[in-house]
Amino acid sequence: MTITNSKAExxxxxxxxxxxxxxxxxxxxxxxxxxxxENIVPGSxxxxxxxxxxxxxxxxxxxxASVTVFDFSQRMCDDLAEALADRCVTIDLLDITAEIPKELAGHFDFVLNDRLINRFTTEEARRACLGMLSLVGSGTVRASVKLGFYDIDLKLIEYxxxxxxxxxxxxxxxxxxxxxxxxxVLDRALVPHGLIDKPTLLEWYRRRGKETRFDDEDVRALLSHDVVNARGYVTLEKAVELPDAPNTMLYQFSRRAG
Known part of the structure; x- marks a missing residue:
């Protein structure tokens, strides 16, 4: 698969x-x-x-569970495969913001992602949500989103x-x-990310390009947008505040029956 999303860099x-x-x-x-x-059992x-x-x-x-991991970075796929070499897991290259291959459509009971939407612009996030729904068919998507600004964002604005x-x-x-x-300004605003060295961290942010920050109303608007609902109306089943990640919500959504 050819990946054209520059964020993969x-x-x-x-x-x-x-x-x-x-x-x-x-x-x-x-x-x-x-x-x-929740509700994921053997065989899901x-x-x-x-x-x-x-x-x-x-x-x-x-x-x-029968788990498949998708990522648009070949290195991420390779590094995870090495880390989980003794586990029964499928790891494949896929850009969730692109058209989902027909053979994967509706293949999964659950699609999960943690703060993935925060790495995208609004337009990319719409396409990503459509991709998630395409993978899950009539099943369930659970996507967490950090709401508001990160610490680095506030420093970027200030500086x-x-x-x-x-x-x-x-x-x-x-x-x-x-x-x-x-x-x-990015150099001044940079905050530590564990033990990742500063030059790598700076280049990582630069290669991420554009990212949009979302509030709760933005996420709800995202899920009601025509792009996301292009292949069936989407229902937001629940939004749960994550207990240990500040200002982070998990949104559970699916396509409505009929």
């Missing part, structure tokens, strides 16, 4: 550093994993979008205002940052 750079030396708070806690995995078919979510993947495997460069890399109308355009 960021994850080609970071690879398994994300889960080996990255910030612990960037992954779900045990309590949060239990929320993600589960797709996890994002190879960085290694520990959620392992918990799903412990429940006896961007001070330097008079904020308009170059932040659009307040839709809360979208363009990290590649932030220049020296």
């Amino acid at each position: 960021a994850w080609e750079l970071i690879g398994n550093q994300f889960w080996t030396i990255g910030r612990v708070a960037a992954r779900p806690s045990d309590r949060e994993n239990d929320i993600f995995l 078919t589960v797709a996890v979008i994002g190879a960085s979510t290694r520990f959620l993947i392992e918990k799903a495997l412990e429940r006896g 961007g205002e001070q330097s008079g460069t904020l308009a170059k890399f932040f659009d307040p109308s839709d809360k979208t940052f363009h990290f590649r355009e932030a220049g020296d």
Whole structure:
């Protein structure tokens, strides 16, 4: 599969550093994993979008689920395959923002992803939600979203205002940052991510390009958008606040029957 989403370059750079030396708070806690995995039983078919979510993947495997992991970075796929070499798991290259191959449509009971939507612009997030729903058919999608700004975002805004460069890399109308355009402000605003070295971290952010920040009303608008509902109306079944991740909600949604 040819991956055209340029954001994959960021994850080609970071690879398994994300889960080996990255910030612990960037992954779900045990309590949060239990929320993600509610009603998942032996034999459930589960797709996890994002190879960085290694520990959620392992918990799903412990429940006896049949797990497939999709990521748009070949390095992330390869590093996860090495980490889980002794586990029965399928790991494949897939861009969730692109058209889903017909052979995968409706193949899974559950599709899970942790704060994946935060890595996208609004347009990309719409396509990603459509892709998730395509994979799950009549099943269930569970996607967590960090609401509001990250600490680095607030620093970017502060330093961007001070330097008079904020308009170059932040659009307040839709809360979208363009990290590649932030220049020296990104260097000043950078916050540690575990033990990942600063040069790698800076380049990781730059390669991530544009990202939109979402509030609860933005996520709900996302799920009601025509793009997401193009192949059947979507219902938001519940939104649950995650207990250990500040300002982070898990949204459970599916296509309505009929």
